[in-house]
Amino acid sequence: MKLYTYFRSSAAYRVRIALNLKGVSYESVAINLLKGEQRLAEYGAINPQHRLPALDIGGSILTQSPAIIEYLDEAYPDPPLLPVGAVNRAKVRAVASMIGCDIHPLNNSGTLAYLKNRLGHDQVTADAWYAHWVRAGFDAIEALIEPGPFAFGSRPTMADIYLVPQVFNARRFDISLADYPKIAGADVACSKLPAFERAAPARQPDAAES
Amino acid sequence: MKLYTYFRSSAAYRVRIALNLKGVSYESVAINLLKGEQRLAEYGAINPQHRLPALDIGGSILTQSPAIIEYLDEAYPDPPLLPVGAVNRAKVRAVASMIGCDIHPLNNSGTLAYLKNRLGHDQVTADAWYAHWVRAGFDAIEALIEPGPFAFGSRPTMADIYLVPQVFNARRFDISLADYPKIAGADVACSKLPAFERAAPARQPDAAES
Known part of the structure; x- marks a missing residue:
């Protein structure tokens, strides 16, 4: 997996925690928000919303940290990120x-x-x-x-x-x-x-x- | 169920749609945002965040439309609000x-x-x-x-x-x-x-x- 991230992005930080809790290894691709790299057409081809994070899972690129975290919890159920009930x-x-x-x-x-x-x-x-x-x-x-x-x-x-x-x-x-x-x-x-x-x-x- | 709602609240509107799609009947309790009724202590006892919507399911009060909609999809699986996969x-x-x-x-x-x-x-x-x-x-x-x-x-x-x-x-x-x-x-x-x-x-x- 490849995570498009910026060290201070709060949303990317959430996904890094979730990936680590699930024990899923990933490669970091830094997109510098201060330099405006998220606005480049090259990144727009990855995420049309031009925001971080984006997670390339191979075959699909997922965006929006809430959706990515729910995905990780469904695709890698152990340990669960939500309680029972x-x-x-x-x-x-x-x-x-x-x-x-x-x-x-x-x-x-x-x-x-x-x-x-x-x-x-x-x-x-x-x-x-x-x-x-x-x-x-x-x-x-x-x-x-x-x-x-x-x-x-x-x-x-x-x-x-x-x-x-x-x-x-x-x-x-x-x-x-x-x-x-x-x-x-x-x-x-x-x-x-x-x-x-x-x-x-x-x-x-x-x-x-x- | 009892839904604390305001007709123009976008988040309450989402929950009304989800409840209707699931065929769950509910009673509406209007909280007038223009009059600031959400800021009253009485409503704070229902939702400490003083925001709409809140859904009283009997025994628990759920808040935050994303959490309520996911709840409804888990508690009432048919028809599903999310696709397969x-x-x-x-x-x-x-x-x-x-x-x-x-x-x-x-x-x-x-x-x-x-x-x-x-x-x-x-x-x-x-x-x-x-x-x-x-x-x-x-x-x-x-x-x-x-x-x-x-x-x-x-x-x-x-x-x-x-x-x-x-x-x-x-x-x-x-x-x-x-x-x-x-x-x-x-x-x-x-x-x-x-x-x-x-x-x-x-x-x-x-x-x-x-």
Whole structure:
């Protein structure tokens, strides 16, 4: 498999964690978002949406981290990324979705670029926007997760796969986790697992070049 | 079942379609987003995220439309909302995710309210922002779907469940579908099905009060 990735892309980070948890080996192809490599026609032939990540599984190229992570869980069932039971699964997916749909899209590089470059906002305004969406989402997630020590119990799930990259981003933007002890606890539990540790931005080959 | 909904909420609209496709009957509880009813403590006890939709299945309350729709597909397998085969399923989920994660979060009422009320932008700027994210997403979706006549073949899938409410919203904001014949075609095919027709905003009890 070939993963089109950027070390700081939160969505690519999720897929790296999922691939590692499943024990699926892959080759990384770095697409530098800061240099705009995702906008090149060459990458558009791989992913018409010009976004990261894309996973070439041989014969097909999959896009969109939520779809890729569900694919990996179906194609490689062990270890499962979702608990047993439709209701439990819905609760885990809801937390993933709060991050994937309600926090991250407001805070990714394209959105922040629109605020700054097209609407002329300064970094202070962009940072306040960023913090607003993180806090609104984390407030709800803190009320919903049940660490033990992971977001939902004794093994990592899809919720942790989304949470860890979002916590990484929140730290980059100096957002305190003091109000979110459950989120911070799940993040610590994950950081001890090699699957999460090897997926971290600083550990990616393209981090060194940056 | 009890669905907390607002007639114009795109995420609630998705869940109404899914419930109808599955033939699951439900009671509607209207939460008026314009009046800010989602922010009341009473609703916070139902959904700590203070967002729509929420589905009370008796014993548990599920939130986040992506998680609710996956739940419905697991708990009520017939008719399926996803095709057979992990790769095909990933392609359908990718289109759902392009709408759920890349278009809709930028364009929902909370985001537009931040742009207008907190950042002081006028309606023209908000409309341009809205159109930008719809077009970026629809350009990719138009390249990826294969109507026949639905987004992926001869029966509606999760992709159509996300597409129809997004097309409804695009029309409300006067965005032409002229460049998106495949998207427009799938929307027409869906509009002929009672499950989609009964889920439409204008058909909801709370539409009349508005």
